[in-house]
Amino acid sequence: MPLSRDVYAELEQVVGPRHISDKPWILAGVRAAQPSSPMKPPSPEAVLLPGSAAEIQQIVRICNRHGIRYIATISSLIGFAYPSGPGTIILQLKRMNQLVEVNAQDRYAVIEPGVRHGQLRTELMKHGLTYPVAAVGPGGSVLANFACSSGDNHCQHGASRTNRYLLGLEWVTPEGELVRVGSLANDAGWFCADGPGPSLRGIIKGFVGQWSGMGVVTRIAIGLDAWRGPPELPTQGRSPSYRMRLDPACHKTFVFKFPTLEQARDAMIAIGEAEIAQAVLKYFNASAALLATESANEFWELWDSGLFQRELARPLYVFLSAWTHEELEYEECVLRDIIAEFGGADVDERIQRIYSDNMDFYILVGALQRVLRLGGGWAPCKLSGDSIGHMFEVGKAIPEFITPFIEQGRILDAPDNWQIIPLEYGHSAHIELLFLYDRNQPDWGKVPMDFMRASMQADIRNGHHGTMPLRTVAASQAIGALFSNAHMWANRVKDAFDPQRVSNPF
């Protein structure tokens, strides 16, 4: 349903002619298929670049009046950042990019949607501060990550998921009302997401966010942690061969291997109990090989050597980050005891060297986009959260459904390409299985759905909380029963807040 000239004119009135377009060549920039999918998303009717919450309110009200769907996006890194149906306009919030405040005393930062991880992270370092940074690369929106989508990160062992770091926020409801949430609602500042007063954090973000299905978040505060590294990244080398050595007296990265998954799990739990380490993870092995190499050919040379499959089938990565050398020594001592107790051992020195040269964990995994280097056929699955023990159960069951896909040559032979990241020193954990497929194969377009279905069915069979309830009707209906039928509640909430169903409904 193309926009009528009248509606276009109304919208143009709000944002100005420079900040709206329905020209086909402008729309071409936002409607391409992801390389992981053969499906082109529906073309938006127009792209708008609003400059303020007030403009968004007006746009949203126009949409409600005329029954036009809208979706808010920043980089559109993921499939959910596309119109869920025809007749949608895209609000790209890039112009709303103010770093409003860094409050070093109360340790929070207030940001608008267009502020990117690369910017915020390095700006905060100057203040001796940091926050849980997702591995999306420097161009990913911090606000989208904290308030609208996903939220796991590789340093959450010593921190947490982004939903827990979300503080006060400002929100344009699906019908266009501007709401200030948390302490902000009482004019008490940005420091708390939940009041005093009723909390709306669960409605807006919950575990994984609403993917623009619940209005538009226009400003948020996030909690900050201390940064023990230097005020500026000590980068050496040139793209793509950067090296990042933090002060080795206070920072150290280790990679250990374990004979069994159970031993890796127990070591992970024990590290949490000891309350040491900034980052602990059972990391992907094929992705690690992609991160360690600079071209697909180099990856293949490494992968064909079998080194990463041999050494990193059951690894634990540990990043220690301390204020003093003594503190680092203490943590290393405790860590070594735990690793020995649970039968762990150092990995091959060639692998360890990669991480000694690259200590900054954000940079280390921030190039995770390299997983797309193999042509773009990739997808993450599972993505849910539960206890560490449960997540390892989910991991152990992966061979049940992955083996046929590998045997039929439908995906890369990388059954151990999954990660478990604990959070808050082990109070819970996140799991993600990343599978890669080749776009040259005749049935490549069916692989992602077939694979995710098989993974989900395995979870349902086993009663596992492995699959994050996805934002598709079929998936949420299938998996909903494992999560207290949360999808039904989500529908009721959606009806209450978005009766016209215009905020990117699915």
Next chain:
Amino acid sequence: MNQLADFRHTMQSCNHCGQCKWVLGPKTRGYDFAEICPIHMQFHFDAYSGQGLLHIAQELLDGELQYDPGLRDLVYSCTACGACDTNCKSIRDMEVLDTILALRAKLVEDGQGPMPQYARMAEAMARTHNIYGRPHAERAAWAGEPAGLSATTSQPAPVAYFAGCATSYQRPDIARNTVRILEAAGIAHTVLGADEHCCGGPLWRTGQIDAAARQVQENLDALQRRGVQTIVTSCAECFGTLRGFYPRVADFPFEVKHISEIVQEALDAGRLRFSKPLQTTLTWHDPCLLGRLSEPYVPWQGEIKAFGRHVPAKAWRRGQQGVYDAPRRVLGAIAGIEVVEMVRNEENALCCGGGGGVREAFPEQAQVTAAERIREATATGADTLVSSCPFCQDTFEDGLARQPGAMRYRDFTQLVVDAL
């Protein structure tokens, strides 16, 4: 030369990660100066970026997008600075800039491009062999005065100084300074004189491949007649074109060196010495075609097999081996000079704003980027912005004229000659 359709793999591999718009993570230094694509910075729509241009190219190839003057303007608003290409290649095996240039070539081939300004330039070049349409006879006038540049001859020699159009016609001082430096370093050399034609860069980068290839052939003949092995340039555009374009359209058995590399080698070997101090704090602007886009092009013909494996292996140009160190080391070796760095430097440098024909077709757009770069240069505390590209110089001097007193611009060769 590759056609647009040869870049399907690149177009299909883009997942909108946005890295082509942002300084690479390890090089980011804070909230400010973090954007890298001059057109995205200004227009914000995704279509204005490497990512967007790939999607546009794909829709054009697939017949999903029709030509329109607005589409043409968008395609030519890109400065062809290659920041998107280098940044994408930090994480991918994709050819973003080559796709953008092939898109321009397709527009030209389909009679939809280039911008009228560049078409006029090509017409003039066919007659006069330079981008300005000035008499060819004036090309080597810079060598005639002042007297005493004895080494400025057109005799055979293993080293040739290739001056280029902008230097020959607009900035003769750079040519003379370059020759003075070569003489001081004791390097016997030749110039092409009346046999020198435009390097072809401005045609290549606006999609006019056939016209560019004709310039290439003329220059190669002249170089071969003089027995040249090494070509020296003082112009980034010529440098990047000789290394990046010539091997695409011809056998190119020459070594290409930038004058800063020559000076560095001469300093290291003790053949050149600086004797005069210069009191200045300067910041070096890495021209795109001297930095990230200057790696020699190695033709690749092969197949992209399952999971991105290139057979045979491909020599990627990822911007790692650009000329970054030589100018900094040389300038840093002059007594009294302090070299300070902009945030966006080396492979992550921000374009001056005028590249790829933008200064001619969209002068105001070019000035927005130039102003941003000057803001960044000023933030370093430097009083002088130094580079080695007469095109960047034009753009910056336009920008500095709008900000009297901000700082001054100097060409690399001027500082070197001043310090000798």
